[in-house]
Amino acid sequence: MSVVQKIKEATAKGINHLYGVSLLPNEVLVNATKPEFEGDYTVVLFAFVKQLKKSPDTLGQELGDFLVSSFPEYFVSYNLIKGFLNLVITDRYWLGFVHENYQKENFGQAPASGQRVMVEYSSPNTNKPLHLGHLRNNFLGRSIAEILRVNGNEVIKTCIVNDRGIHICKSMIAWQLFGNGTTPESTHTKGDHFVGNFYVQFNDEYKKQIEVLKAKGIPEEIAEKEAPIMKATQQMLLDWESGNPEIMHLWRTMNSWVYQGFDTTYKRIGSDFDKTYYESNTYLLGKDLVEKGLEKGVFYQKEDGSVWIDLTADGLDEKLVRRKDGTSVYITQDIGLAEQKQKEFNAGQSIYVVGDEQNYHFKVLKLICQKLGLPSADGIYHLSYGMVELPSGKMKSREGTVVDADDLVTEMVNIARQKTEELGKVKDFTEQELSELYDIIGLGALKFFLLRVDPKKKMVFNPEESIDFHGFTGPFIQYTHARIKSILRKSLIQNTPSVNSQSSLLPLEKALAIHLEMFPSVLQDAAIEHDPSKVAIYVFNLAKTFNSFYTEHSIANAETEEKKILRLQLSQINAEVIKTAMGVLGIQVPERM
Helix, strand or coil, rough: CCHHHHHHHHHHHHHHHHCCCCCCCCCCCEEECCCCCCHHHHEECHHHHHHHHCCHHHHHHHHHHHHHHHHCCCCCEEEEEEEEEEECCCHHHHHHHHHHHHHCCCCCCCCCCEEEEEECCCCCCCCCCCCCHHHHHHHHHHHHHHHHCCCCCCEEEEEEEECCCCHHHHHHHHHHHCCCCCCCCCCHCCHHHHHHHEEEEEEEHHHHHHHHHCCCCCCCCHHHHHCCHHHHHHHHHHHCCCCCCCHHHHHHHHHHHHHHHHHHHHHCCCCCEEEEEEEECCCCCCCHHHHHHHHCCCEEEECCCCCEEEEHCCCCCEEEEEEECCCCHHHHHHHHHHHHHHHHHCCCEEEEEEEHHHHHHHHHHHHHHCCCCCCCHHHHEEEEECCCEEEECCCCCCCCCCEEHHHHHHHHHHHHHHHHHCCCCCCCCHHHHHHHHHHHHHHHHHHHHHCCCCCCEEECHHHHCCCCCCCCCCCHHHHHHHHHHHHHHHHCCCCCCCCCCCCCCHHHHHHHHHHHCHHHHHHHHHHHHHHHHHHHHHHHHHHHHHHHHHCEEEEECCCCCCCCCCCHHHHHHHHHHHHHHHCCCCCCCCCCC
16 A cells, blocks of 8 residues: 555544544545655645634644654654645655565556456558557557556557558559559568558659649549549449459558568567457448447438437537448447457457547547447547657658658667767677667657657657657666666675664655655556556656665665665665566666666
8 A cells, every 4th residue: 555545544534533524535635745845745634624614724733643643653743834734754664665665576566456458559551651650659559558457457459450441542553553563572672661652652643643634624623533543543442342353462462561561660669469450351340230229219310311320419410320322431330340349358448549630539439339338338438649740840641751660760779879879888788789779778769758748748759859868768767777777786685684664764765765655656547547658757757866866875885784775775676666667668678778
């Protein structure tokens, strides 16, 4: 149990003992004490003043006296500042925490809860390679999956691949027109890049054809529809839907090239999935649910035969769920897939990691599933995130102005190499060790930079800024971990009895212990809020606290043997917490740098 939870329980007992009022511990608000005041944690009294008919000062004094006298193992003193009860936790408590946890490799992780959660992320299209936006998606998805896992959940990671539709046919048509039978192997090109180049080529040719038609006096709107390459693409889509053998063979071949490319990228960035769904297998799902919805009165049919749902009473609008020609729309497929996932995995929560431009879509999806009474409905959660932009602005796939994921990872590794060589501290590394180190630093910088921001916010990515060894970055934290491991290698901790519980802690020793003790609560909050940035901010501040502590206090030449043992134990926990925290962000930490 965390010290905050112990404070809440002690406070609830105190109010019951003093005033005969029963409170649940979680009704008590406890914050970290502000740095300008004496104390470690603060109980906010205002919520109880009216109910107890006590002034804040009287309540604070009576409650403070009770806590210090009744729980001497926790509280040594208190002070009052305008309705805030600031409590000082005993050094004995922190010393006990350090000794109890310094040998634990799983500190912060919760036992199995029996809960199952599904996280769907990545969701690429097979007409282009992964780009910077996909990286934020992948890093968020995998990180949330890991955060939920260390909180005791069984996690299933899934991906839906958008492998059909007009956009896929655009790359296929362009390959037929301009490919001349080439393949990724014959051109020495990664498969997803190879196909993506034809998607860009389609758009270039399409623009040219529109201009030719406009020069003949045809209005732009009509030219866009009549351009030969677009008409050929639409016909190809019809041929695909009818199962034309030649088109199906080309579709499978080009998609296989893309999947090989995706697999290489996923392995490089550390993404993996327990189950991959393909839209070509799921796009017909949901049709039976439309019929059930009509029977139940959830949907209604218009005169033209199209089927709709009226969500105006829910603050939305009317939504099409089946076209008049009987074909489904995206929302129909997603309803069907939600039902299929539930039947396969029976997860209590299904998290969709998808950009904020789809906020409306997922509101509609959840509402429709709830109205249909699907068992998966209440567990649907849209982890909405903001787009990643560059200092130069937005990226556009069809114009070939995106930042390619593979190129960006390579650039980050090269920057890591350059920055590390400038520091000149790796002269005793082998070439293999250096190669691995640059990968760890480069990818760590990239992941940390994309995860340190609240997912809901848009962000601008700057490669150079992300790899600073002294700023709010992954490499700064990685370097701190390597520094601690170096300290521990030089002074191995023996199995020792606990440090004398009557010993006193210096301010920075105590600050480090307090920060470390917060870790399980930070992991819990990150899981509840679906927000990896909480872990990123925490581990950065922890690294800063350790560096301040280590600058001020010698470990190898500590004042006493007892102080040396304490500081080594603090360092040991610190290294494990950094490793676990960075691990749930998908970031490795080197043993040396």
